[in-house]
Amino acid sequence: MSDTAPETIATDPTLERLRRITMGITAGRLLAALLIGWLIYSGHMTLAFWLFVLAGLGALLEGAAALLFKTRTRLGGVLDGLADRLLPLLALVALTYKGLLPLWVLIPVLLRELVLALGQKLPESAGNDPWIREPRWLFHINIVTMDALAILFLLIQGPGFGVDLFILPTELAVVGLALASLLLAFLNRPKPEDEFLTGDQGKDA
Template sequence: MPEGPRALNIPNFITLGRIILVPLVVWAIAASQMQIAFVLFAVAGLSDAVDGFLAKRFNMTTELGALLDPIADKALLVSIYVALGITGDIPRWLVILVVSRDFMIVGAMIVSWFMDNPMPVKPLMASKLNTVAQVGFAALVLASLGFKFNAWPYDLILMAAVTILTLLSVSLYFIAWVRHVGTPEAS
C-alpha cells in the first residue's frame, strides 16, 4: 500500500459534496427559493472551511484535493453569479466581468501550457481579496432576497469592491502572464 494521504479521503469527499451542492443552489435561485439558496451557500462555505481544516490539521492534503477545491469554489461562485444575473438580482455587466476574468485567467494558463511554458498557479493577494468580496456580495444578495431585508448601501459597497478587485486581479494576472511568456525582442 502506498504511503501518504489517500486521494479519496474525508476532505476530498467534503469537496465533492460542495460540487454536488452547485446544481442545488442554482435550482433554488431559479425557483426563487432564496432562503434555501442562502442556506446551501452557507453550507458550502462551511464545508470549504472544514475540508481545508481537516486536510491541513491531519495531514490529509492530496493532489486531487488541490485540484478539486478551487474547481468547487469557482463552480459555486460562477454558477451563483450567472443564476443571479439571469434572474436580474445582480447586474449582468457584473456577471460578465466576474465570469470573463476567470475565463481569461484559465485561457492564459492554457496558452502558456500549449507554448510549452506552463505558468505556475499562485493566487495573488488581489485574487484572494476578490474571492472574499465575491463571496460576501453573493451571500448578502442571497440573504437579502431570502430574508427580505434592504441591503443598501452594503450591496453597493460590496459590488464596487467586486468590480475593482476583479479588474485589479485580472490586470495583475495579465501582467504576470506577459512577463512569464516573454515579449518579442525589439529589432
C-alpha cells in the first residue's frame, strides 16, 4: 500500500489539470458553435469554416483525453454532448436562413432533435427512464454526417475549393439518418414486458 500511495497522490493534480483543460475545450466548442452561427449569418464563411475545423480538432483532443486518462466528469459529458449537437445544428440553421441549405433538409434534423429532447434527454435529466432511446452509434453517425454537410457548404462558400457534387448525397444522408434515428429510437424504447422481466429477476435474486 505504501508503494502505491505516493503515485496516486502525484497523479491526482495532473488529472485535475487535465479535467480543467478538457472542460475548457468543451466550453470553447460551445462558444464556437454560437460564433459560427453568427459568422455564417454575417457572411463570413471563410472564418466560419476555419473555426469549425478548429472546433472539430478540439472535439478530437477532448475525446482522446477522456478515453486515455478518464478525465470526463458527468457535467463534462453533458456539455460535450451538447457541443456535439449544437456545432453542426446552428451551422445548418444559419445556412438555411441564408438560403443555401434547403428547408427539407433542416426540418427532419430539427424534428429529430425535438423528439429526442422530449423523449430521452429531459426524462434522463430528471432521473427518469426515457420513453425512447436513440442508439449511441447512430447518434455519432448523425453528428459526423451533419458536420460533413456543414463543412462542405462552408468549404464551397468560404475558401471556395469544395465540390458541389457531394452536396446532394450528403443532404440525403443527413435526412435519411435523422429519420432512421427517430424510427430506431421508438423501436428501441423500453417495453413493459422488459420491465416485468427485470422486476421478476430482481425478486428472484
